[in-house]
Amino acid sequence: MLLRLPTSVSEAQECLAEGAVPIGGATLLWAAWQREGFPELAMSLRELPDANVLDRETVGGAVVLNRMDDRVPDVLRLAAAAVGTGAVRRTATVGGNLVGSTLRCLLPAAIVLDARATVLETDGVHETDLAELVAKRPLLLSLRWRAPIACAYRKLAGEAGGPPPLVVASAVHADDGVERLRVAVRDGYDVLSGSTPWATDTDEALHALHATAFGDLPTAAWDVVRSQVTGLLGRG
Numbered sequence: 001m002l003l004r005l006p007t008s009v010s011e012a013q014e015c016l017a018e019g020a021v022p023i024g025g026a027t028l029l030w031a032a033w034q035r036e037g038f039p040e041l042a043m044s045l046r047e048l049p050d051a052n053v054l055d056r057e058t059v060g061g062a063v064v065l066n067r068m069d070d071r072v073p074d075v076l077r078l079a080a081a082a083v084g085t086g087a088v089r090r091t092a093t094v095g096g097n098l099v100g101s102t103l104r105c106l107l108p109a110a111i112v113l114d115a116r117a118t119v120l121e122t123d124g125v126h127e128t129d130l131a132e133l134v135a136k137r138p139l140l141l142s143l144r145w146r147a148p149i150a151c152a153y154r155k156l157a158g159e160a161g162g163p164p165p166l167v168v169a170s171a172v173h174a175d176d177g178v179e180r181l182r183v184a185v186r187d188g189y190d191v192l193s194g195s196t197p198w199a200t201d202t203d204e205a206l207h208a209l210h211a212t213a214f215g216d217l218p219t220a221a222w223d224v225v226r227s228q229v230t231g232l233l234g235r236g
């Protein structure tokens with residue numbers, strides 16, 4: 001297997017055109033390749049500046065999870081800190097988690113930040129939304145969002161070999177002068193999300209959320225949502 005390390009977007013585009021398989025930290029790929037055989041050509045974005053940005057409103061696809069510190073909003077930092085073990089977080093990348101894994105603990109956080117993805121395809125760089133990113137699985141260069149006014153993240157403890165633990169993420173943004181609350185929940189492997197304008201009344205915001213698909217959540221899951229939203233809007 002030949003591993004390419006492009007240092008520019010045009011070089012990465014050439015690698016894609018040659019059929020290179022994207023590789024992040026190989027925390028999932030290594031085992032898969034040992035089972036199924038190695039590809040002829042792979043490409044890591046770790047030398048590509050566009051995929052290594054890290055600040056209040058951007059994170060690169062090649063950024064390793066344990067590099068996500070207080071430069072990124074808490075909701076994303078806490079989501080990254082809750083992935084797997086320390087060894088996994090020292091190696092696994094944002095792209096591998098969001099595009100290449102099934103658990104995707106970062107996804108609810110990215111949804112409530114209303115993040116957009118910058119992706120590279122053989123015909124060039126595009127911007128896309130998270131739904132398309134997850135469905136089409138293109139090469140993720142980076143994620144971009146607007147810094148929220150307030151945000152929160154909680155992942156319940158899971159049992160080894162059990163179903164994925166519940167994840168609840170929320171954030172408040174000012175959209176054209178109106179504050180909007182976004183909430184996302186990972187319940188099993190399903191992720192549901194919703195949003196509502198928020199003036200001052202937390203009960204009203206909760207009522208509006210409960211009238212959407214959130215109303216179908218099991219009571220225990222809704223209790224976690226209610227408690228997080230109440231805490232967040234109390235601070236906001």
Ligand SMILES: Cc1cc2nc3c(=O)[nH]c(=O)nc-3n(C[C@H](O)[C@H](O)[C@H](O)COP(=O)(O)OP(=O)(O)OC[C@H]3O[C@@H](n4cnc5c(N)ncnc54)[C@H](O)[C@@H]3O)c2cc1C
Nearest residue numbers: 024025026027028029061084093095096097100104105140
């Ligand atoms: C022990 C263990 C515990 C874990 N626990 C959790 C958990 O609690 N929560 C959770 O969310 N995940 C968990 N994971 C999954 C973990 O997040 C993934 O291993 C990791 O995200 C994969 O990242 P990676 O960079 O190593 O990807 P790799 O293994 O290198 O690649 C995985 C896939 O992603 C693709 N890929 C990599 N980078 C990109 C990119 N930039 N753009 C597009 N595709 C790309 C690859 O082509 C491949 O298909 C766990 C994994 C392990 C091994």
